[in-house]
Amino acid sequence: MPKIVNHKKRRTTIAQAAVEVIAEQGLESTKLLDIAGFAGMTTGAITHYFSDKDAVLMAALEMAYDMMFANMDQVSSASDHTFYDIVVQALPITQESRTAMTVWMAFYSRSLVEPEVSCHQIATHARWHSKVKLELVRHYQRVEMSAPEDIDDVCEGITAQVNGLIIRSLTEEADWPETRQRKLLKTYLTLLGI
Amino acid sequence: MPKIVNHKKRRTTIAQAAVEVIAEQGLESTKLLDIAGFAGMTTGAITHYFSDKDAVLMAALEMAYDMMFANMDQVSSASDHTFYDIVVQALPITQESRTAMTVWMAFYSRSLVEPEVSCHQIATHARWHSKVKLELVRHYQRVEMSAPEDIDDVCEGITAQVNGLIIRSLTEEADWPETRQRKLLKTYLTLLGI
Amino acid sequence: MPKIVNHKKRRTTIAQAAVEVIAEQGLESTKLLDIAGFAGMTTGAITHYFSDKDAVLMAALEMAYDMMFANMDQVSSASDHTFYDIVVQALPITQESRTAMTVWMAFYSRSLVEPEVSCHQIATHARWHSKVKLELVRHYQRVEMSAPEDIDDVCEGITAQVNGLIIRSLTEEADWPETRQRKLLKTYLTLLGI
Amino acid sequence: MPKIVNHKKRRTTIAQAAVEVIAEQGLESTKLLDIAGFAGMTTGAITHYFSDKDAVLMAALEMAYDMMFANMDQVSSASDHTFYDIVVQALPITQESRTAMTVWMAFYSRSLVEPEVSCHQIATHARWHSKVKLELVRHYQRVEMSAPEDIDDVCEGITAQVNGLIIRSLTEEADWPETRQRKLLKTYLTLLGI
DNA sequence: CATGAATGAGATTTCATTCAT
DNA sequence: TATGAATGAAATCTCATTCAT
Numbered sequence: 001m002p003k004i005v006n007h008k009k010r011r012t013t014i015a016q017a018a019v020e021v022i023a024e025q026g027l028e029s030t031k032l033l034d035i036a037g038f039a040g041m042t043t044g045a046i047t048h049y050f051s052d053k054d055a056v057l058m059a060a061l062e063m064a065y066d067m068m069f070a071n072m073d074q075v076s077s078a079s080d081h082t083f084y085d086i087v088v089q090a091l092p093i094t095q096e097s098r099t100a101m102t103v104w105m106a107f108y109s110r111s112l113v114e115p116e117v118s119c120h121q122i123a124t125h126a127r128w129h130s131k132v133k134l135e136l137v138r139h140y141q142r143v144e145m146s147a148p149e150d151i152d153d154v155c156e157g158i159t160a161q162v163n164g165l166i167i168r169s170l171t172e173e174a175d176w177p178e179t180r181q182r183k184l185l186k187t188y189l190t191l192l193g194i
Numbered sequence: 195m196p197k198i199v200n201h202k203k204r205r206t207t208i209a210q211a212a213v214e215v216i217a218e219q220g221l222e223s224t225k226l227l228d229i230a231g232f233a234g235m236t237t238g239a240i241t242h243y244f245s246d247k248d249a250v251l252m253a254a255l256e257m258a259y260d261m262m263f264a265n266m267d268q269v270s271s272a273s274d275h276t277f278y279d280i281v282v283q284a285l286p287i288t289q290e291s292r293t294a295m296t297v298w299m300a301f302y303s304r305s306l307v308e309p310e311v312s313c314h315q316i317a318t319h320a321r322w323h324s325k326v327k328l329e330l331v332r333h334y335q336r337v338e339m340s341a342p343e344d345i346d347d348v349c350e351g352i353t354a355q356v357n358g359l360i361i362r363s364l365t366e367e368a369d370w371p372e373t374r375q376r377k378l379l380k381t382y383l384t385l386l387g388i
Numbered sequence: 389m390p391k392i393v394n395h396k397k398r399r400t401t402i403a404q405a406a407v408e409v410i411a412e413q414g415l416e417s418t419k420l421l422d423i424a425g426f427a428g429m430t431t432g433a434i435t436h437y438f439s440d441k442d443a444v445l446m447a448a449l450e451m452a453y454d455m456m457f458a459n460m461d462q463v464s465s466a467s468d469h470t471f472y473d474i475v476v477q478a479l480p481i482t483q484e485s486r487t488a489m490t491v492w493m494a495f496y497s498r499s500l501v502e503p504e505v506s507c508h509q510i511a512t513h514a515r516w517h518s519k520v521k522l523e524l525v526r527h528y529q530r531v532e533m534s535a536p537e538d539i540d541d542v543c544e545g546i547t548a549q550v551n552g553l554i555i556r557s558l559t560e561e562a563d564w565p566e567t568r569q570r571k572l573l574k575t576y577l578t579l580l581g582i
Numbered sequence: 583m584p585k586i587v588n589h590k591k592r593r594t595t596i597a598q599a600a601v602e603v604i605a606e607q608g609l610e611s612t613k614l615l616d617i618a619g620f621a622g623m624t625t626g627a628i629t630h631y632f633s634d635k636d637a638v639l640m641a642a643l644e645m646a647y648d649m650m651f652a653n654m655d656q657v658s659s660a661s662d663h664t665f666y667d668i669v670v671q672a673l674p675i676t677q678e679s680r681t682a683m684t685v686w687m688a689f690y691s692r693s694l695v696e697p698e699v700s701c702h703q704i705a706t707h708a709r710w711h712s713k714v715k716l717e718l719v720r721h722y723q724r725v726e727m728s729a730p731e732d733i734d735d736v737c738e739g740i741t742a743q744v745n746g747l748i749i750r751s752l753t754e755e756a757d758w759p760e761t762r763q764r765k766l767l768k769t770y771l772t773l774l775g776i
Numbered sequence: 777c778a779t780g781a782a783t784g785a786g787a788t789t790t791c792a793t794t795c796a797t
Numbered sequence: 798t799a800t801g802a803a804t805g806a807a808a809t810c811t812c813a814t815t816c817a818t
Contacts, residue, residue, distance in 0.1 A: 026307035028222050032813065043813080044779050053813060102306055109300045112364055113220035121365055157378055160358025167357050168350065170306055171315060184351055191385040204802090226788065237788080239803050247788070414695035416610050420792065431792080432800050441792065494691045500684055500752055501608035509753060544750065545766055551749050552742025558694055559703060572739055579773040592781095614809065627782055629810065 011049050011059065014039050018060035023099040027057070027106040057107075058120065064103035065124050067096060072131060083139040083194055087132065088185060090162050092169050093178040101166050129155055139194060154192065161188045205243050205253065208233050212254035217293040221251070221300040251301075252314065258297035259318050261290060266325060277333040277388055281326065282379060284356050286363050287372040295360050323349055333388060348386065355382045399437050399447065402427050406448035411487040415445070415494040445495075446508065452491035453512050455484060460519060471527040471582055475520065476573060478550050480557050481566040489554050517543055527582060542580065549576045593631050593641065596621050600642035605681040609639070609688040639689075640702065646685035647706050649678060654713060665721040665776055669714065670767060672744050674751050675760040683748050711737055721776060736774065743770045 017039035021030050032053050036043045050056045071089040075081050092098035111121040132155045140147040148154055165184055169176035211233035215224050226237045226247050233240070244250045265283040269275050286292035305315040326349045334341040342348055359378055363370035405427035409418050420441050424431045438444045459477040463469050480486035499509040520543045528535045536542055553572055557564035599621035603612050614625045614635050621628070632638045653671040657663050674680035693703040714737045722729040730736055747766055751758035 024307075026303060028304070029307065031811090042779055044815090045777085047814070048777070105306065106303045108361070108365075109220060109303050110222070112296055112299065113218070113223065118365070125362075125365070153374075153378060153381070156362065157355070157382060160362060160378065161351070161354050162358065163361050164354025164356065164358035167302070167361075168319075168354060171302075171312070171319070180347075184347060184354065187347070188351060225786090236804055238790085238805065241789070242802065412695075414691060416692070417695065419790090430800055432794090433798085435793070436798070490694055493694065496749070496753075497608060497688045497691050498610070500687065501606070501611065506753070513750075513753070541762075541766060541769070545743070545770060548743050548746025548750060548766065549739070550746065552744065552746035555690070555745050555749075556707075556738065556742060559690075559700070559707070568735075572735060572742065575735070576739060613807090624783055625809080626784065626811085630781065635809070 014046055014049055014056060015059035015063045018056050019063050019103055022060055022106050023102040060103060061107050064100040067100045083135050084189055086135045087158060087162055088182060091181045092166055093181055102170055105170060132158060208240055208243055208250060209253040209257045212250050213257050213293060213297055216254055216300050217296040254297060255301050258294040261294045277329050278383055280329045281356055282376060285375045286360055287375055296364055326352060402434055402437055402444060403447035403451045406444050407451050407487060407491055410448055410494050411490040448491060449495050452488040455488045471523050472574060472577055474523045475546060475550055476570060479569045480554055481569055490558055493558060520546060596628055596631055596638060597641040597645045600638050601645050601681060601685055604642055604688050605684040642685060643689050646682040649682045665717050666771055668717045669744055670764060673763045674748055675763055684752055687752060714740060
C-alpha cells in the first residue's frame with residue numbers, strides 16, 4: 001500500500017511546513033497559500049490531504065507537541081538520566097524546541113476561546129503531567145525517598161515554572177540563552193530538593 | 195454649541211468594550227463591529243476616537259495591564275501588606291483579573307511576531323519586574339535580611355511561576371479555584387524563604 | 389443687511405479654501421474636512437453656506453475662472469494693451485494663475501462625464517471665446533485690417549494653443565518658466581500675423 | 583492539470599475593460615466592480631491578476647497610450663505618409679481614439695498631484711516628443727530643407743496645438759467632427775510651413 | 777491526483793451628511 | 798449660527814474553498 005505511505009508522508013510534509021510558517025508568522029497571519037508555498041505545493045493539494053485549514057493547523061500543533069514528547073522519551077529511555085534532563089526538554093533551548101514552543105504558544109490563546117483546541121490542549125497537558133509525574137516518582141525511587149503526598153501539585157508547580165520560563169525565553173530571546181534557562185530551572189528543582 | 199463629549203472617557207469606554215470582547219472571543223475573532231456593538235456605538239464612531247483597529251486593540255491591552263498594576267499599587271500602598279499580597283494580584287482569581295490576564299495572553303502570541311506588540315510586551319515586563327524587585331527588597335528590609343545577589347533572577351523565577359500559574363488557571367478554570375492558585379503561589383514563595 | 393455681506397464673504401472664504409486644497413491635492417483627494425480646516429472652520433459650518441460638497445467644488449471652479457477673467461478684464465481695460473497681453477493671462481505664469489489653471493484641469497476630466505460640470509465648462513468656454521474674439525476684432529481694427537472670415541476657427545486655434553501650453557506647463561513646471569511660455573505663445577501669434 | 587489561462591491575455595482583457603469604463607464614467611466613478619462586470623468576472627478575479635486597483639488603472643492608461651502609439655507606428659511605416667498623417671492619429675477622430683484620449687485626460691489631473699502618475703505622464707510625453715521630432719526631421723529631409731534650430735520648441739508648439747484640439751473635441755463632441763479637427767490641425771501645420 | 781483560477785463572503789476603512797446641543 | 802460626534806453606506810482588499818480541467 002504505497003499510497004498510504006505517501007499519504008502519510010504528504011500530511012507530515014504539510015504539517016511540518018505549517019509548523020514553520022506558524023512559528024515564523026504567527027497563527028493569524030498564516031495563510032494556506034504560505035503553507036502550500038513552504039511545502040512546495042498548491043493550496044488545492046493541501047485540501048486533498050486535509051479537510052480544511054483548521055485541520056492543517058491542528059496537525060501542526062500535534063506535530064509541535066510530538067517533537068517535544070519525542071525528545072522527552074528519548075532522554076527518558078537513557079539509563080542514567082535525571083529528572084532535570086527530562087523537563088529541560090520542554091525549554092526553548094534549541095532551534096527545534098523554540099519553534100515547537102512558539103507554535104504551542106500560538107495556539108494557547110486560541111485554546112481559551114475555541115473548545116476544540118481547548119480539549120486538545122487539556123489532553124496534551126494531561127499527557128505531559130503524567131509523564132512528569134512518572135519521572136518524578138522514578139526520581140524519588142532512585143533517591144530512595146517517598147514521594148510527597150501532594151505530588152500532583154508539585155508537578156503543577158514544575159509545570160508552571162517551565163511554562164513561565166518558556167514564555168519569558170520566547171519573548172526576549174537574547175536575554176535567555178540556554179545557560180540561563182537551565183540555571184533557573186535547576187535553581188527551582190534544587191529548591192524542591194530534586 | 196457642540197455636543198459635549200468627554201474624549202478620554204469615550205476612549206476608555208471603547209477600550210473596555212474591546213477588553214471584554216477580546217476576553218470573550220479571542221483576538222482573531224474580535225471584529226470592530228463586535229466592539230462597537232458592545233460599546234453601544236457604530237464602527238464609524240470608534241474610528242472617530244481611534245486611528246484604526248490596531249489602536250483599539252492596543253488600548254485594550256494597555257487597559258488590561260493597567261487593571262493589574264492598579265490592583266498591585268493599591269495593595270502596595272496598604273501599610274501591612276506582604277510580598278505575597280502583591281504578586282497574588284497578578285493571578286486570575288477574580289473575574290476582573292481573569293479577564294485582564296486572558297487579554298494579556300491573547301496578545302502574547304502576537305507579540306512573538308509583531309515588533310510593535312513585542313516592544314509593548316517587553317516594556318510592560320520591565321515595569322512588572324521593577325515593581326516585583328522593589329517589593330522584594332522591601333520584604334528583605336522588613337525581615338532584616340540582606341537581599342540575595344542574584345535578585346533579578348529570583349524575580350524572574352517568581353515571574354515564571356506566576357505566569358505559569360496564570361496559564362494553567364485560564365486553561366482549566368474549574369480545576370483552579372482561587373484557593374488552589376493561592377496555595378501554589380504560597381508554596382513557591384515559602385520555598386524561596388519569602 | 390450685514391448678514392448677507394457676511395454670508396457672501398463666508399462663501400468666498402470657503403470657495404477660496406477649496407481652490408487651494410483642490411490645487412494642492414487634486415479633486416478626488418479633497419475632503420470637506422480639508423477645506424474646512426484650510427478655511428479655519430468646521431464641516432458643519434460649510435454645510436450652512438453650501439447645500440453640499442458639490443456646490444462647494446463648483447464654487448471653487450467658478451472662483452478659479454473668475455480669477456482668470458478678472459485678470460483679462462483688467463488688462464483689457466488698459467488703453468494700450470495688445471492682443472497678446474490678453475491671452476497671456478490664461479497661462480500659468482504666476483502662482484495665482486497656476487492655481488487657477490490646476491483647478492480648471494482638475495474639473496476638466498469630470499466635465500467629460502458629469503453633465504452639470506460639462507454645461508459649466510461649455511458656458512465658460514463660450515465666455516472665453518467671445519472675449520478672445522472681441523479682442524481679436526479690436527486688434528484687426530487697430531491695425532486697420534479686416535478680420536478673417538473664419539475668425540471663430542482662428543479663435544479656436546488660439547484656444548487650442550493656449551490650452552496645450554497650459555497642460556504642458558502644469559505637468560513639467562520646471563521646464564516651463566514664464567519666459568518659455570510667453571515665447572511659444574508669441575511665436576504662435578506671430579505665425580498668425582497677430 | 584490546471585485550468586489553462588493565458589495570464590497576459592487576461593490582464594489585457596481587464597485593462598481593456600478598465601479603459602472602457604474609465605472613458606464612460608471617469609476615473610473617480612470607476613469602481614472595481616464596474617470593471618469586473620464589464621470584463622465578465624468578479625473583483626476577486628481581478629485582484630488575482632493585478633495587485634490592486636491602482637495597478638488596474640495604470641494598466642488602462644498604458645493601454646490607452648499604446649493604442650495611440652500603435653496607430654502612429656502603423657502610419658509611420660507606410661511608405662508615403664506625411665507628417666500630418668502621423669500627428670492626426672492623436673486626435674479623437676475615431677471611437678477608439680476618442681476613448682483613448684478620454685482616458686488620457688482622466689489621468690491628466692491625477693498626474694498633477696500623484697508623483698507616480700506624473701512620472702508616467704512625463705515619460706510618455708518624452709516618447710511622444712521624440713516620435714514627433716523624428717518625423718519632423720524626416721519631413722524636412724523629404725522636402726530638402728534644413729530643420730529649424732529650435733526644433734524642440736516647434737515640436738512643443740505642435741504638441742500644444744494637438745492637445746488643445748483634443749481638449750476641445752472631447753468637451754464638445756458635436757461641434758468637432760473629424761473634418762473640423764483635421765482642418766484646424768492642417769491650418770496650424772500650414773502656418774508652420776509643414 | 778494535482779492545479780490554480782475563480783468565487784464571494786466578510787472585514788476594515790473612509791467620509792459626506794445629519795443633528796442634538 | 799456653529800460645532801463636531803455619530804451615522805451608515807460604499808468601496809476595496811483578503812483569502813478559504815470550490816471545481817473544471
